[in-house]
Amino acid sequence: MLSVTVGIFAIVTTEILPIGLLTSIGAGFTVSDGTAGLMMTLPGYLAAVSAPALTVMTARIDRRMMLCTFMFLLAAANFIAAAAPAYWAMLVSRVLVGIVIGGFWSIGAGLADRLVPARSARRAKAVVFSAVPLGSVLGVPLGTLIGDLAGWRTSFVTLGLVSAAVLIALAVLVPPLPAEHVTRLSVLRKMVRSGGTRLALVVTVLIVLAHFGTYTYVAPFLERVTHVSSGAITVFLLAYGVAGIAGNFVAGAAVARHPRAAFAAAGALIAVATLALPSLGRSEPGAVVLLIVWGFGYGAVPVCSQTWFTRAAPHAPEAASVLFTASFQATLSTGALAGGIVLDATSVQTVMALGGATAVAMVVTAGRRARPTEDPE
Numbered sequence: 026m027l028s029v030t031v032g033i034f035a036i037v038t039t040e041i042l043p044i045g046l047l048t049s050i051g052a053g054f055t056v057s058d059g060t061a062g063l064m065m066t067l068p069g070y071l072a073a074v075s076a077p078a079l080t081v082m083t084a085r086i087d088r089r090m091m092l093c094t095f096m097f098l099l100a101a102a103n104f105i106a107a108a109a110p111a112y113w114a115m116l117v118s119r120v121l122v123g124i125v126i127g128g129f130w131s132i133g134a135g136l137a138d139r140l141v142p143a144r145s146a147r148r149a150k151a152v153v154f155s156a157v158p159l160g161s162v163l164g165v166p167l168g169t170l171i172g173d174l175a176g177w178r179t180s181f182v183t184l185g186l187v188s189a190a191v192l193i194a195l196a197v198l199v200p201p202l203p204a205e206h207v208t209r210l211s212v213l214r215k216m217v218r219s220g221g222t223r224l225a226l227v228v229t230v231l232i233v234l235a236h237f238g239t240y241t242y243v244a245p246f247l248e249r250v251t252h253v254s255s256g257a258i259t260v261f262l263l264a265y266g267v268a269g270i271a272g273n274f275v276a277g278a279a280v281a282r283h284p285r286a287a288f289a290a291a292g293a294l295i296a297v298a299t300l301a302l303p304s305l306g307r308s309e310p311g312a313v314v315l316l317i318v319w320g321f322g323y324g325a326v327p328v329c330s331q332t333w334f335t336r337a338a339p340h341a342p343e344a345a346s347v348l349f350t351a352s353f354q355a356t357l358s359t360g361a362l363a364g365g366i367v368l369d370a371t372s373v374q375t376v377m378a379l380g381g382a383t384a385v386a387m388v389v390t391a392g393r394r395a396r397p398t399e400d401p402e
Contacts, residue, residue: 026140026149028194029133032096033156035188036129038164039103039122040068042184045169045262046177047244048255053177054112058245062365064119065241069358071123072130076350079128088132088202089195095129096192103185107178123354130350139202148277155273157327159266166263173256222348224390225333229349230356231387232292232330236323237360238367239299239380243316246302246373251312264313265320272324280325280332288329289391292384294322300381303374327353 043050043064051061083091102121109115133153141149168180247253247261272291279287298319305311330353334345364376 026152028191028198029092029140030153030156031187032092032129032191032195033133033153034159034164035096035184035191036099036122036126037157037160038168039099039184039188040126041065041160042165042168042180044241045165045244045258046172046180047242048248049172049177050115054115056112057369058242059365059369060112062241062361062368063116065237065361066358066365067116067119068123068126069237069354069356069361071120071354072126073351073355073358075124075127076131076347076354079124080131080344080347083128089199091132092129092199093192093195095125095132096188096195099125099129100185100188100192103181103188107181107185109178126354127350130354131347140199155270157269157273157324159270163266166259166266169259169262173259221336222334225330226348226352228288228292228333228387228391229330229352231383231390232288232295232326233353233356234360234363235292235299235380235383235387236295236326237357238364238383239360239377240319240323241361241364242368242373242376245368246306246377247312249373250303251306251309253309253312257309261313261316265316268317268320269324272321273328275321276325276328280329284329284332284336285391287325288333289388291322291325291329292387292391294318295326296381296384296388298322298381299377299384302377306377 043061047058047061047064050064051058054061079091098121102118102125105118105121106115109118168184171183172180243262244258247258248255253261272294276287276291298315302312302315306315331346331349334349360380364380367376367379
């Protein structure tokens with residue numbers, strides 16, 4: 026379980042590390058912040074396609090073998106990024122990252138029930154999803170710090186070494202995992218027809234769009250509006266990440282009883298933080314407090330969304346993970362792309378305001394009266 030969790034940590038860190046290094050990478054390749062945001066856009070779209078495609082194509086292959094294959098690709102992607110001679114090579118590495126996200130997440134996120142006793146499955150899932158905020162609290166701040174001290178390429182070298190270590194751990198520690206529930210396209214189509222799955226898709230799309238449309242550009246906001254130095258941004262991201270870990274475990278306990286309320290509360294916290302940042306985020310104390318609120322809210326999002334999808338299809342956990350991964354990643358990319366377009370055309374304050382309005386729409390949707398077949402509770 027630990028090796029799978031660290032694998033997801035490495036994937037999450039690799040995926041979102043450009044957020045902390047956005048301006049330095051953009052300057053290194055002489056591209057705008059909006060264009061640099063493509064580093065967040067490409068992996069998500071590739072993950073959305075690869076999640077169902079790879080899961081169906083490899084449905085009968087031992088899951089441990091697939092996890093090892095994806096971790097090998099992640100190590101290669103990080104080393105390619107570290108050696109990228111031009112921006113196109115960086116984007117090639119991000120394509121590989123997208124393939125890894127789609128495949129590893131879809132398989133690994135649903136393995137808790139097979140790796141621990143049934144009585145520990147709920148805690149195991151919380152541990153696995155703790156890798157998401159841990160990527161923010163440890164991965165991105167440490168990667169940003171390494172980038173400030175030794176250059177952003179060194180950050181990717183470090184992640185490449187971590188990925189290689191996880192590959193070895195997976196091969197040695199994880200037992201053989203022959204496919205149990207073969208995921209077919211017909212299973213995915215049946216899930217999408219379910220009212221509960223459709224509502225989970227809408228709510229997930231709205232909150233991920235709101236979050237990544239804004240958080241992708243939090244470093245430019247802190248630099249231009251709050252006037253934080255590049256070194257201090259690491260501290261701000263650390264505060265966000267610590268709050269995210271707390272939000273993840275609080276949600277892990279609350280989502281079992283009240284999944285709808287927990288998800289709506291997470292969206293409300295993100296809405297409050299992003300809407301208030303343009304005014305209260307002008308000062309460093311205000312920005313820190315709002316990032317803590319934001320981090321706590323977003324820390325709850327992955328576990329709430331995955332739980333909603335799983336409850337909509339309790340007999341097809343891998344298929345639920347596929348839909349969760351595909352919807353999450355496609356929306357992540359769309360949010361990053363839309364935020365970049367708005368940023369280049371207007372201002373970073375406008376980006377935050379639009380993201381906050383989208384989060385409000387998510388809260389309204391999650392809180393609406395559902396039909397019995399839609400209710401995850």
